Amino acid sequence: MPHTHEPHEDDLDTVPPPQPVFHVEQALLGALLLEPHHLDDVSGITADSFSTAAHTALYAAISTVPRPDPAEHAKNTTWLDRVLATARKQARGLTAPYLHALVQVCPWPRHAPAYARMVEAEHARRRLQSGAERLVHTVHDVTLPQPVQTVLGEADALAAVVDDVANRFPPRAGVLPRTTEPPPTASASASAEAAEEEQLLLATATAYPSDIEAVRWLLPGDLTLPLHAGLWQCLTTLARRREPVDPVTVLWEAQQRGLLNDGSEPDEVLHMLAEPAGSVEHWGERTLQRSLLATAEHTGRRIEAYAGDPANTPFQLVVGARRALADIAAVRTRWQQATGAVPSPRRQPASTARAGPPTTTAAHAARSTRATR
Known part of the structure; x- marks a missing residue:
C-alpha cells in the first residue's frame, strides 16, 4: 500500500x-x-x-x-x-x-571564555560578510548622485570593520583564505555602454595625442575589452615615443603587438579610431570611474566569498580582506589624481569634484584648465 x-x-x-x-x-x-x-x-x-x-x-x-x-x-x-x-x-x-x-x-561551565571567543569569531565573520554585501549593493545603486564618493565611503566602513577584527584577532603572516575568488562580473548593459565610451576615448586620443599626457592616471587595465586595453597601450606608447599618431600608425602598432590576432578587422579598427568626440579627459575619467566601481564590486564579492566560508578563521579573513581592499586603494589614488580631489583622512570617503567636460570636437580647443593638472 x-x-x-x-x-x-x-x-x-x-x-x-x-x-x-x-x-x-x-x-x-x-x-x-x-x-x-x-x-x-x-x-x-x-x-x-x-x-x-x-x-x-x-x-x-x-x-x-x-x-x-x-x-x-x-x-x-x-x-x-x-x-x-x-x-x-x-x-x-x-x-x-x-x-x-x-x-x-x-x-563544562568553566570553558565559558573559550565559548565566548568562538562566538566572537563567528560574529566577526558575519560583520565582514554584511559589510561586503553593503559595498556590492552600493555599487549597483543607480540612484546615487555621487556613486564614487558613496562607494568609497562604504569601502572605508568595511575597512574599519576589518581593522576592528584585526585588533581582536591579530592576523598571522602568510595565512590566506582557502576560498576560491569569484570571477569579475559585468552586466550586458554596462559592457555595451563601456565599449561605446571606450571607443570614443580611443578615437579622441588618436585625434588629440597631445592630451594623452594629461591622463597618465588611466591604465590599460581600466578598459573593459582586451582590444581596447591594447589600443590604449598602443596610443600611450606612441605618444611617449613622440612618434606620429593617427589611425594608421595606431593600427600598425596594434598589429606589431598581435592585437589583431583575435579576429579584429583592420577596417573596423580604423573606423573606430576615426570618430572622435568630446575630450580625452572626459572619457578617461568616465573609464576610470567605471574601473573603480568594478574594482569595488569585485573586492566586495571577494570578501563576501571569504566570509561566507566558515572554514576561514578570523586571521585568514583579515589577511584576505586587506589584500582585497588594497585594490580599491590603488584605483582610488588614481581617481584623486584624475579629479583633483584632495585625499581625505584615512577611513573617510573621498570627495569627487569634477567640472563638466566639453562634449563636442569643436569645443575641444576651449576645454577647461583641468587638462593641465
Missing part, C-alpha cells in the same frame, strides 16, 4: 540544521545560567554577537539582571525566573524548559 504523507509531515526536512556556532552559543549561555560568575571571564562579545534573537535577548538579560548569591542560586530558580522574564520582553518565545535545556547541553 503506498505511503500517504500527512500534511506538514516533511516540514522539518526543509529546515536547515543549526550551524556549529548555534551549539557554541547554547553552551556559553548554559554556562552563564548555571554559574553566572563566569560572566566576569567573558570578554569581546555583546548581546549583538549572537546569531539568534532569542540568544541575543537571553545574553542581554544575563548581563543586566543582578547576579544571585551562589549559595541561593544552587537552591532555587529565582534568578533564572528573573532572567527569563527580562529576556521575554525581547523574545517572547523563550520558555523555562529552553533555559534548563541550555544548562543541560553545556559540557
